[in-house]
Amino acid sequence: xxxxxxxxxxxxxxxxxxxxxxxxxxxxxxxxxxxxxxxxxxxxxxxxxxxxxxxxxxxxxxxxxxxxxxxxxxxxxxxxxxxxxxxxxxxxxxxxxxxxxxxxxxxxxxxxxxxxxxxxxxxxxxxxxxxxxxxxxxxxxxxxxxxxxxxxxxxxxxxxxxxxxxxxxxxxxxxxxxxxxxxxxxxxxxxxxxxx
Amino acid sequence: xxxxxxxxxxxxxxxxxxxxxxxxxxxxxxxxxxxxxxxxxxxxxxxxxxxxxxxxxxxxxxxxxxxxxxxxxxxxxxxxxxxxxxxxxxxxxxxxxxxxxxxxxxxxxxxxxxxxxxxxxxxxxxxxxxxxxxxxxxxxxxxxxxxxxxxxxxxxxxxxxxxxxxxxxxxxxxxxxxxxxxxxxxxxxxxxxxxxxxxxxxxxxxxxxxxxxxxxxxxxxxxxxxxxxxxxxxxxxxxxxxxxxxxxxxxxxxxxxxxxxxxxxxxxxxxxxxxxxxxxxxxxxxxxxxxxxxxxxxxxxxxxxxxxxxxxxxxxxxxxxxxxxxxxxxxxxxxxxxxxxxxxxxxxxxxxxxxxxxxxxxxxxxxxxxxxxxxxxxxxxxxxxxxxxxxxxxxxxxxxxxxxxxxxxxxxxxxxxxxxxxxxxxxxxxxxxxxxxxxxxxxxxxxxxxxxxxxxxxxxxxxxxxxxxxxxxxxxxxxxxxxxxxxxxxxxxxxxxxxxxxxxxxxxxxxxxxxxxxxxxxxxxxxxxxxxxxxxxxxxxxxxxxxxxxxxxxxxxxxxx
Numbered sequence: 124x125x126x127x128x129x130x131x132x133x134x135x136x137x138x139x140x141x142x143x144x145x146x147x148x149x150x151x152x153x154x155x156x157x158x159x160x161x162x163x164x165x166x167x168x169x170x171x172x173x174x175x176x177x178x179x180x181x182x183x184x185x186x187x188x189x190x191x192x193x194x195x196x197x198x199x200x201x202x203x204x205x206x207x208x209x210x211x212x213x214x215x216x217x218x219x220x221x222x223x224x225x226x227x228x229x230x231x232x233x234x235x236x237x238x239x240x241x242x243x244x245x246x247x248x249x250x251x252x253x254x255x256x257x258x259x260x261x262x263x264x265x266x267x268x269x270x271x272x273x274x275x276x277x278x279x280x281x282x283x284x285x286x287x288x289x290x291x292x293x294x295x296x297x298x299x300x301x302x303x304x305x306x307x308x309x310x311x312x313x314x315x316x317x318x319x
Numbered sequence: 320x321x322x323x324x325x326x327x328x329x330x331x332x333x334x335x336x337x338x339x340x341x342x343x344x345x346x347x348x349x350x351x352x353x354x355x356x357x358x359x360x361x362x363x364x365x366x367x368x369x370x371x372x373x374x375x376x377x378x379x380x381x382x383x384x385x386x387x388x389x390x391x392x393x394x395x396x397x398x399x400x401x402x403x404x405x406x407x408x409x410x411x412x413x414x415x416x417x418x419x420x421x422x423x424x425x426x427x428x429x430x431x432x433x434x435x436x437x438x439x440x441x442x443x444x445x446x447x448x449x450x451x452x453x454x455x456x457x458x459x460x461x462x463x464x465x466x467x468x469x470x471x472x473x474x475x476x477x478x479x480x481x482x483x484x485x486x487x488x489x490x491x492x493x494x495x496x497x498x499x500x501x502x503x504x505x506x507x508x509x510x511x512x513x514x515x516x517x518x519x520x521x522x523x524x525x526x527x528x529x530x531x532x533x534x535x536x537x538x539x540x541x542x543x544x545x546x547x548x549x550x551x552x553x554x555x556x557x558x559x560x561x562x563x564x565x566x567x568x569x570x571x572x573x574x575x576x577x578x579x580x581x582x583x584x585x586x587x588x589x590x591x592x593x594x595x596x597x598x599x600x601x602x603x604x605x606x607x608x609x610x611x612x613x614x615x616x617x618x619x620x621x622x623x624x625x626x627x628x629x630x631x632x633x634x635x636x637x638x639x640x641x642x643x644x645x646x647x648x649x650x651x652x653x654x655x656x657x658x659x660x661x662x663x664x665x666x667x668x669x670x671x672x673x674x675x676x677x678x679x680x681x682x683x684x685x686x687x688x689x690x691x692x693x694x695x696x697x698x699x700x701x702x703x704x705x706x707x708x709x710x711x712x713x714x715x716x717x718x719x720x721x722x723x724x725x726x727x728x729x730x731x732x733x734x735x736x737x738x739x740x741x742x743x744x745x746x747x748x749x750x751x752x753x754x755x756x757x758x759x760x761x762x763x764x765x766x767x768x769x770x771x772x773x774x775x776x777x778x779x780x781x782x783x784x785x786x787x788x789x790x791x792x793x794x795x796x797x798x799x800x801x802x803x804x805x806x807x808x809x810x811x812x813x814x815x816x817x818x819x820x821x822x823x824x825x826x827x828x829x830x831x832x833x834x835x836x837x838x839x840x841x842x843x844x845x846x847x848x849x850x851x852x853x854x855x856x857x858x859x860x861x862x863x864x865x866x867x868x869x870x871x872x873x874x875x876x877x878x879x880x
Contacts, residue, residue, distance in 0.1 A: 135395065139388050147387075148380040157381050165391050172395045173402075242377075249377045267340065268375050274342050289342065293333035300371040307370055 124184045128175045139168055142185075146192055149265045153196045154203075155254055163199055167192045185270060189280045193262055200258060245306065252302040260295035263288055335365050339372070393527075447534050448515045452507040453552045457533040459565060460548055462572050464584045468536075470547065473554045475590050476565050482594060484601070485567040486560075508556060529704060566706060575600070617702075619717050622695035627717070630693035631670035632662065634686075642668050652781045657745040660778060667782055677718045687714045743770050746777075 126134035146167060151160035170191050178187060253261060262281060266272045274285045274292070281288070337343045338351045355362050447454070462469040479485055507515065519530065537545065555562040572580055583596050619627070635642060642665055643649065653661050676682040684707075691702055691714065702710050738746075747770060750758065754773050761769035 132392075136388065136392055139391050143387055143391070144380070144383060147383055151380055152378060161383065161387060165387075165394060168391050169394060169398055172398060245374075246377050246379060249374050253375070253378065264375070268372070274337075274340070289333055289337055292340070293329065293336045296336050296368055296372060297329075297332045299375075300367050303371045303374050304367055306374070307367070 124175075124178055124187075125180060127172070128178050130175075135172065138171075138184075142188060143168075145270065146188065149189065149269060150192055150196055152250070152253055152265055153258070153261055154199055159199065163192075163195050167195050170195070183276065186272070186276050186279050189266060189270065189272075190282075193280060196262070197258065248306055249303065252299055255302060256295050256298060260291055260298070263291045264295045264299070267292060331361070331364075332368070335361075335368055339365070339369060446538065447519070447530075448512050450534075450537065450549070451510075451515045451519070452556075453549055454530055454533040454537060455507065456552060456555075457537060457548070458529070459569050460551060461536070462569060462584060464577075464580055467584075469584050470544070471551055471565055471569075473551055473561075475593070476555075476561055476568070478590055478594060479568060479597075480561055480564050482598075484594070484597060485564045485571065526703065570706070570709065617698070617713055620695060620698065623698050623717070626693035626695060627690065628666065628670070630690045631673070632666040633693070634673070634689075635662065635666040635669035638669060639665050642672065645672070649781060655749045655751065656777070656781075657742060657749060659742050660746065660774070664778060664781055667778075671782075674718055677715055682715070682718075684711050687711055690714055690718075738771060738774055740767075743767065743774065746770065746774050 124134075124138065127138060143164065146164045147157070147160050150163045150167075151157045154160060154163070167188065171188060174191070178184075253264065256264065259281065263277055266277045266280060272280070274288045277283075277292075278285045278288045283291070334343070334347065334351055338348060343351065355365065453460075460471045462471065505514070507518070510518065519527070522530070537548070540548070555565060572583065575583070579600055583593055583600070646668065649664070656664065673682060673686065687710070691699060691710065694702070702713065705713070747758075750773065754777075757773065758766060758769055
């Protein structure tokens with residue numbers, strides 16, 4: 124990043140290559156839309172470029188990068204919540220049907236159909252569980268889980284205190300446990316097996 | 320947990336999560352571990368937390384777009400350029416140079432791609448997508464004379480059309496077009512914004528650069544001129560014939576020497592004067608003989624030559640039976656050939672057959688389009704920027720040029736046909752007794768070279784035997800004399816030493832017409848052995864008319880100069 128700060132294009136390209144997948148992954152799960160996540164990721168890199176002169180030598184680049192990503196994602200989510208064309212219809216083609224969150228809640232209340240779920244369905248369940256967290260909990264979970272960031276780094280990224288991050292993660296993981304616990308017993312079934 | 324007050328459960332969870340994340344200090348970890356050892360319920364709670372956390376590993380992310388990094392670099396290159404332009408006034412000279420260098424380095428890192436930001440960011444450039452049909456044709460509407468740009472004028476184009484100027488060329492260009500519009504293809508003018516965005520994002524880099532340049536040029540126009548260009552586009556869209564005239568006129572202008580072009584665009588003051596000037600120039604100009612009418616062709620590079628032969632091989636593999644049926648005299652030669660040699664001979668014959676069709680103007684443009692896919696990436700990108708009629712003309716001229724090059728043995732040997740040791744070993748088993756003698760008498764250190772010479776001599780002999788002509792290259796295959804007297808030996812009685820001019824003297828082959836040239840009209844080269852006479856296309860066609868024309872359907876006769 125110090126080379127990028129000194130206008131080294133090759134160094135910037137290397138940064139892009141190194142972080143692009145992680146960034147898109149975090150943004151994708153944060154905003155729930157992969158296509159938009161790619162666009163946002165490019166926006167993040169552009170902001171990194173434009174802010175390169177402000178990069179402090181002692182700072183961790185990943186922290187700085189995800190701080191920008193957090194801001195970009197927050198803006199995008201804010202814009203989306205203002206738009207009237209919110210998709211009220213769930214993923215009709217998803218394994219959990221049109222309203223996966225209901226399905227999840229059903230599971231939590233013990234009314235889940237007694238069958239094993241396949242890989243795609245489990246993935247959907249987990250995705251929905253993460254999506255059901257609020258934005259800050261989701262960000263903290265993604266940074267902790269996929270970036271392996273310490274509480275201090277997450278706190279710096281999200282402009283909170285480490286204690287606040289500790290509480291945030293605790294509540295988030297508690298929520299995840301609550302939603303996902305009924306699915307512990309189901310595991311996975313082969314794709315060709317099982318039916319309602 | 321049953322013994323914990325409700326409010327404490329949250330705190331317990333906090334401790335457990337921090338413990339799992341390694342964020343507890345030593346004392347805190349020790350306390351938790353103590354409790355875990357005593358309380359099974361706490362252990363179960365920890366396990367559930369851990370298990371739920373582990374399930375996050377099931378989250379997947381779809382793969383990134385393959386061009387993500389490149390398009391990001393392009394975007395940043397544009398940003399760097401914009402920053403340089405914005406700061407030009409404010410920064411002292413040295414600083415300005417640095418900004419320009421930054422912009423250049425990012426552009427280089429993005430493979431010299433400079434792309435408008437609007438093509439990639441979540442909020443696309445409205446003007447780009449709105450005016451996309453105009454931008455994609457902008458080059459055709461702007462007649463360049465040095466740094467000046469003269470916009471096409473609808474009234475003037477109508478005058479050209481009424482005078483019959485460039486009308487026939489436009490009609491021919493339309494007939495030669497390899498890509499007649501598919502009914503399902505949606506015209507850009509009718510595409511939605513999302514479809515246009517997708518179209519642009521899917522473009523190759525070279526086209527994106529062209530589009531970016533067109534946008535820059537268009538945005539610099541005053542509003543009134545932009546409207547005029549938009550109107551012109553609509554008028555030409557409504558009149559394809561007039562569009563053809565416009566394109567042909569534009570190409571003709573671009574091919575003029577600079578002083579003549581200035582004479583048309585600048586010096587002629589009225590439309591009448593301009594048309595008079597155009598007629599005068601058209602009357603005095605004729606395309607160079609031996610070439611198809613059209614713009615000066617691009618020059619193929621080395622990779623293109625390889626690609627052309629590869630194309631011929633691919634074509635040959637699909638049309639092998641037809642080609643062989645056209646040359647029954649070769650059947651008995653194939654017994655003495657390796658499989659690779661057979662394929663190469665068929666490939667050469669295919670290439671020559673395509674050449675013949677090309678020369679007669681009967682080559683289907685679709686075939687040329689297939690050839691384009693085998694050329695170097697750089698050439699493909701250059702051809703993509705040309706109109707369809709231009710591409711056809713360029714490729715046709717290349718095929719003409721290829722015919723001359725392919726006749727040279729040195730070119731064949733060193734460039735087009737790579738023969739490795741394995742192939743030579745297979746060929747050695749197929750040597751005739753005479754060839755074996757030649758090899759035997761070669762010095763040991765020259766044996767491989769000799770074998771390669773025999774390999775090419777065999778190929779050239781077989782290809783040359785297809786259409787015998789006067790001269791050494793047309794020697795019938797059955798004629799003996801491939802005996803080379805050994806040291807102190809005598810030449811066998813009744814034999815003449817066979818001299819493959821390519822083998823003994825490569826210089827002799829260069830510049831010679833290829834052996835498969837058909838004789839001039841009205842003159843029939845006597846055939847020394849009628850039995851092996853190759854069938855002409857006319858003889859083959861009645862038998863395989865449909866199959867042959869599946870790949871080589873005769874298009875309309877092109878206009879010859």
